[in-house]
Amino acid sequence: MNISNRIIVTPLGAGQDVGRSCILITIGNRNIMLDCGMHMGYQDERKFPDFSYITSDGNITDIIDCVIISHFHLDHCGALSYLTEHLGYHGPIYMTHPTKAIAPILLEDMRKHLVEYEEEAKYFTSSAIRDCMKKVTAVNLHEVVTVKEDIELKAYYAGHVLGAAMFYIKVGNDSVVYTGDFSMTPDRHLGAAWIDKCRPTLLITESTYATTIRDSKRCRERDFLKNVHECIDRGGKVLIPIFALGRAQELCILIDTYWDRMGLKVPVYFAAGLTEKANSYYKMFITWTNQKVRQTFVHRNMFDFKHIKPFDKTYMHNPGPMVVFATPGMLHAGLSLNIFKKWAPDEKNMLIVPGYCVSGTVGNKVLSGSKKIEAEPNKFIDVKMSVEYLSFSAHADGKGIIQLIKNCEPQNVLLVHGEEEKMKFLRAKIMQEFNINCYMPANGETVEIETANIHTFNMSTKLVKEILDDQSNNLGNGKRLVHGAFLLKNGSSNLNAMSVKDTFKELDIQRHTLRFTCTVEIKESSTIQKTKTKLYNMLENNLPIFKNKLTMSDGSISLASILVTVEDSMDNNKKKIVISWANEDEPLGNHVLEMLQNMSKSD
Amino acid sequence: MKVYCLSEDPNKPCFVIKLKSVTIMLDCGLSAHSVLNFLPLYPIPDWKPNKAAAWIPKNFSDPQIEGELNECMTNQVLVNSAPEFMTPLTKLVDFADIDVILVSNYMTMLALPFITENTGFKGVVYMTEPTLHIGKLFLEELVDFVEQSPKPNVAKYWKEILHLLPPPLCNSFKPHTWKQLYSLAQVNSSLTRVQMISYDQKIEITGALTVTAVSSGYCLGSSNWVIYLESKKLVYVSNTSTLTTHPRPMDQVNLKNADLMLLSSLTQAPAANPDSMLGELCLSVAVTLRNNGSVLIPCYPSGVVYDLFECLSSHLDSTALGQIPMYFISPVAHSSLEYSNILAEWLSQSKQNKVYFPEEPFPHAQLVKSGRLKHFKHVYTDDLWNDLRQPCVVFCGHPSLRFGDVVHFVEYWGTNPQNTIIFTEPEFPYLEALAPFQPLSMKAMHCPIDTSMNFTQANKMIKDLKPAVLILPECYAIPPAGFGHKNEFVIDQVDRKVLTIKRGEVISEKLDIKTVNVPFTTEMVVSVTLNELQSGLKASKFTAVLDTKDNKYKLDILRDDLLANKTTEPYLLETLFKKTYEWGQLDIDRFLRALTNEGVSDPKIEHNTHGYTIHLKSEDTLIQVDDKSTHIFCEKMDKNWRLKLRSIVMECLNSF
Numbered sequence A: 001m002n003i004s005n006r007i008i009v010t011p012l013g014a015g016q017d018v019g020r021s022c023i024l025i026t027i028g029n030r031n032i033m034l035d036c037g038m039h040m041g042y043q044d045e046r047k048f049p050d051f052s053y054i055t056s057d058g059n060i061t062d063i064i065d066c067v068i069i070s071h072f073h074l075d076h077c078g079a080l081s082y083l084t085e086h087l088g089y090h091g092p093i094y095m096t097h098p099t100k101a102i103a104p105i106l107l108e109d110m111r112k113h114l115v116e117y118e119e120e121a122k123y124f125t126s127s128a129i130r131d132c133m134k135k136v137t138a139v140n141l142h143e144v145v146t147v148k149e150d151i152e153l154k155a156y157y158a159g160h161v162l163g164a165a166m167f168y169i170k171v172g173n174d175s176v177v178y179t180g181d182f183s184m185t186p187d188r189h190l191g192a193a194w195i196d197k198c199r200p201t202l203l204i205t206e207s208t209y210a211t212t213i214r215d216s217k218r219c220r221e222r223d224f225l226k227n228v229h230e231c232i233d234r235g236g237k238v239l240i241p242i243f244a245l246g247r248a249q250e251l252c253i254l255i256d257t258y259w260d261r262m263g264l265k266v267p268v269y270f271a272a273g274l275t276e277k278a279n280s281y282y283k284m285f286i287t288w289t290n291q292k293v294r295q296t297f298v299h300r301n302m303f304d305f306k307h308i309k310p311f312d313k314t315y316m317h318n319p320g321p322m323v324v325f326a327t328p329g330m331l332h333a334g335l336s337l338n339i340f341k342k343w344a345p346d347e348k349n350m351l352i353v354p355g356y357c358v359s360g361t362v363g364n365k366v367l368s369g370s371k372k373i374e375a376e377p378n379k380f381i382d383v384k385m386s387v388e389y390l391s392f393s394a395h396a397d398g399k400g401i402i403q404l405i406k407n408c409e410p411q412n413v414l415l416v417h418g419e420e421e422k423m424k425f426l427r428a429k430i431m432q433e434f435n436i437n438c439y440m441p442a443n444g445e446t447v448e449i450e451t452a453n454i455h456t457f458n459m460s461t462k463l464v465k466e467i468l469d470d471q472s473n474n475l476g477n478g479k480r481l482v483h484g485a486f487l488l489k490n491g492s493s494n495l496n497a498m499s500v501k502d503t504f505k506e507l508d509i510q511r512h513t514l515r516f517t518c519t520v521e522i523k524e525s526s527t528i529q530k531t532k533t534k535l536y537n538m539l540e541n542n543l544p545i546f547k548n549k550l551t552m553s554d555g556s557i558s559l560a561s562i563l564v565t566v567e568d569s570m571d572n573n574k575k576k577i578v579i580s581w582a583n584e585d586e587p588l589g590n591h592v593l594e595m596l597q598n599m600s601k602s603d
Numbered sequence B: 001m002k003v004y005c006l007s008e009d010p011n012k013p014c015f016v017i018k019l020k021s022v023t024i025m026l027d028c029g030l031s032a033h034s035v036l037n038f039l040p041l042y043p044i045p046d047w048k049p050n051k052a053a054a055w056i057p058k059n060f061s062d063p064q065i066e067g068e069l070n071e072c073m074t075n076q077v078l079v080n081s082a083p084e085f086m087t088p089l090t091k092l093v094d095f096a097d098i099d100v101i102l103v104s105n106y107m108t109m110l111a112l113p114f115i116t117e118n119t120g121f122k123g124v125v126y127m128t129e130p131t132l133h134i135g136k137l138f139l140e141e142l143v144d145f146v147e148q149s150p151k152p153n154v155a156k157y158w159k160e161i162l163h164l165l166p167p168p169l170c171n172s173f174k175p176h177t178w179k180q181l182y183s184l185a186q187v188n189s190s191l192t193r194v195q196m197i198s199y200d201q202k203i204e205i206t207g208a209l210t211v212t213a214v215s216s217g218y219c220l221g222s223s224n225w226v227i228y229l230e231s232k233k234l235v236y237v238s239n240t241s242t243l244t245t246h247p248r249p250m251d252q253v254n255l256k257n258a259d260l261m262l263l264s265s266l267t268q269a270p271a272a273n274p275d276s277m278l279g280e281l282c283l284s285v286a287v288t289l290r291n292n293g294s295v296l297i298p299c300y301p302s303g304v305v306y307d308l309f310e311c312l313s314s315h316l317d318s319t320a321l322g323q324i325p326m327y328f329i330s331p332v333a334h335s336s337l338e339y340s341n342i343l344a345e346w347l348s349q350s351k352q353n354k355v356y357f358p359e360e361p362f363p364h365a366q367l368v369k370s371g372r373l374k375h376f377k378h379v380y381t382d383d384l385w386n387d388l389r390q391p392c393v394v395f396c397g398h399p400s401l402r403f404g405d406v407v408h409f410v411e412y413w414g415t416n417p418q419n420t421i422i423f424t425e426p427e428f429p430y431l432e433a434l435a436p437f438q439p440l441s442m443k444a445m446h447c448p449i450d451t452s453m454n455f456t457q458a459n460k461m462i463k464d465l466k467p468a469v470l471i472l473p474e475c476y477a478i479p480p481a482g483f484g485h486k487n488e489f490v491i492d493q494v495d496r497k498v499l500t501i502k503r504g505e506v507i508s509e510k511l512d513i514k515t516v517n518v519p520f521t522t523e524m525v526v527s528v529t530l531n532e533l534q535s536g537l538k539a540s541k542f543t544a545v546l547d548t549k550d551n552k553y554k555l556d557i558l559r560d561d562l563l564a565n566k567t568t569e570p571y572l573l574e575t576l577f578k579k580t581y582e583w584g585q586l587d588i589d590r591f592l593r594a595l596t597n598e599g600v601s602d603p604k605i606e607h608n609t610h611g612y613t614i615h616l617k618s619e620d621t622l623i624q625v626d627d628k629s630t631h632i633f634c635e636k637m638d639k640n641w642r643l644k645l646r647s648i649v650m651e652c653l654n655s656f
């Protein structure tokens, strides 16, 4: 159908990369920005998505119809206040309620770090964050939100962190599902991502762990606790750099219950003073956690920790074993980096990194085995403490991504938020297993996907009735031959079907009837009436398909648009047969004419 | 479509609609009016005053009636038995046929176990998350109330001799159909059939229709419903509030321009303004407390009670009574308070915004923390009596005063004239509710608070929403007794078709469906090329195959094997499958030029009133042309000539 459309996708960030997620999509005439993240691995302009791609030709609010934020991680929402307060975007922004509640806290946390280390962070003020969040509309799971009349949004549960959502976006007949970050396995406080068979034109999925088949969560939890326990047993200090919200709550539940069970007395601290506040959010958004936490919340709040106490900066110099959770999670700044600098040279100590560290961060360098870290210009730190990477960040693995594709049945897949090599591997796998296209554009690279996505049309009940009443179109087995017309009004996504007659009426176009009339003389001496009956019988026998379209009245025989009349001829032994038909029945009309001509010849 | 009415009380609605092949139940309210005819159940059995004496009809003796009836001090006769409820009518619709039940709010689902358990019900129940959580609390509380003071006997015989009984008992509506309450096991089994939904979520039902819940502003998670069947829109309006209280505001937009609207559950206190009632309540609470009396407020475990906590506490603060404790006693009090603070998405904007700080959305969370509001499971727990400090305000159920902890408090505080009982739930006539406890010294106040729309608001809403057809409970079309002809207590019946319905009735209403939504195959989509024939309008003819098996339609291209089945005659195939439709006017100059090119040299043209007549003498052909038609009279028996002429004409016309 030539009302086919295109979906255009351009990653401004997270194209063959992890960090500063920001994907621009165009469906129909609508431009939508998916996430607006910040890259924690860079200090320069690469920190932000490449907004110049959009702003070079005009006002950003005129170009972008809406912005969707998948979850509160800074690599997904970190540049939002820059977009609204610096670049002046003032169109609609959507995110879930928990994201709207928690994102400003992480933004504020990041702002403090940036202001400490960077000159150019002047635009980045607390009031800018507040003003930005005022522009946000919060959505509920599964609620269908209509934006600017023709964009439909629907959020699905994504697991990953509290409030994380996958978004289904539909414009006209085309649709996109954007996963943000998601996890397909439930954990200690969150459930698994879920989506129905919504059959999007395109699925844009993260692919952080594209090639990993992940071992069971229980094993990782056991390893984590074993590592922690061994370290404190030898008198060491354990540093766990972490985001204040999200994985932190899961690990706190884990440590708290373990300390309880083992009767441990070694102090556990949570830095940043955020804990109590953070836990309030978890409590009030308990409906976003998993079944078990939800069912018990009235009697026991899972987020009231018995063994975890607030941390004070001075504690890092205390002797003896301890466990400290500190922000930020990638050791790129702030308290966790300070503690690391202090504890790294002692081999008794241990660093457990429970999440992904983007390249460029100290966390990333340590994890890739660097034993000397340049924490400040020309100041190197020897890393003697043991370093463990425990992947607790809840992303789907390859198997989970394949499962998601099976669940929602997309027509195309596009990978973002991953590393090029791993993406290539997953891409091949998807194309092979599902026989669909799979794309993996780099930042700034545009993918265009042709679509032909009208799946249904509205058929007039009048036409349906005409079809069912007319036996001559019965092809057997419930199948009916239909002649009709499609009509599409500009700007409407509803294709209508009706009879040709009604279509002309709707189009306000005058139909032009083309008719043929021919005369044949046949040898026939009986009355006009008898001749008519004879002809009628002949037509009935020869054209059984049209049996119920054949009628005989006083004046004539009619079959569809064909009219046959009998008149007396000058010659008493002959009759004049006048046959007339409309152009739409030309082959049949001509056939009947030939039948009559044969009669006249054979006489 | 058909609409069945299964409930006699429009505030405990239960309708069934049949649309196409789908059967939908709208709400399943439980009418508890019948329980007023029963003796109260005392939560503390040894604390049971003896105010009611055995009663039998005059000049009547039948041992079967003994022990069934008691007369209280107001001469009202009450049944000594486990209480019975009025459930939705069972005879009109087989519950096993129901595909889905749509539950609007937690107040209209209390008959759910009667519908889903042991009836062969196989369907799905849709409701919002708050409706499920809070509805569960209501059901559990009700079961707890009735089961904590079990009555060994079930009185039945009195139903046989209704005509011998005094009013109001003799006016009981079909007491044979009354039922005892369900069990907790039945409640739990019933709730396993629930599927939670969001507002504005589109739910497909058996592929035939789409259902959406929209906010009704009445209570946490309360909904109205929009049902789409093809191009037709039906809306069901249940408890709806246009006032600003704690729930998310009502969504009017989605209810607009429906083909049919079914309206139920308007206010039960049409003459009382909720705000002024709340004001009166606060005043009389303050007066009572100042006189050293305590206040008893019979209530349900969620809903208006949250607003009462909020308004009353701030009123008491402002009148220097801030130290007075409030007690919320219910088996589900704790859960209700906890749930109210985790459902931010379903609250008014101002309450929702608090969560972002993060602060609990309701002030009662703070009242609980500071110890001003205390909650207890039961009146018979020692904790309560160790804590209870008078004067105080006690909130507890059930508002009928026939079971629950309130029964104890009415007796316990009833002898003290300084105390006050304030009725806020409009459902039960308060004097009838108090009858078995008389004589009472405690003051009784009636401040009915029902935030549902009143008739004036409903009439305005209907005017704005413009439904084509409106179906009403019969009683909304007649002014209530005692209100004369006041039309502020009826729904206007102008500007549209209005039908009324009452318990046991069925309405058939034809839905004139103009189009049906039909899917097509990918090949079919690809085969169509639309052309812009008018500005803004694209069209294309098609010849295709409509599969009509099982009344489910699908459009596919015409495949060769199907053709072969039908016929092999080429002329038939062409007639059946190749159609052209001409339009516009014949371009006469072009036509004549084309004839000349074909060697037809002698066209003779005559103008007439309609158009032209063209004689082609050498070809023995006459052509009549006007704006709308071209008629070729071809006497020459030469097929080739006729077909040549045909193609010339067609070239000079637009075709589609």
Ligand SMILES: [Zn+2]
Residues within 6 Å of the ligand: A071, A073, A076, A160, A181
């Ligand atoms: Zn994330």
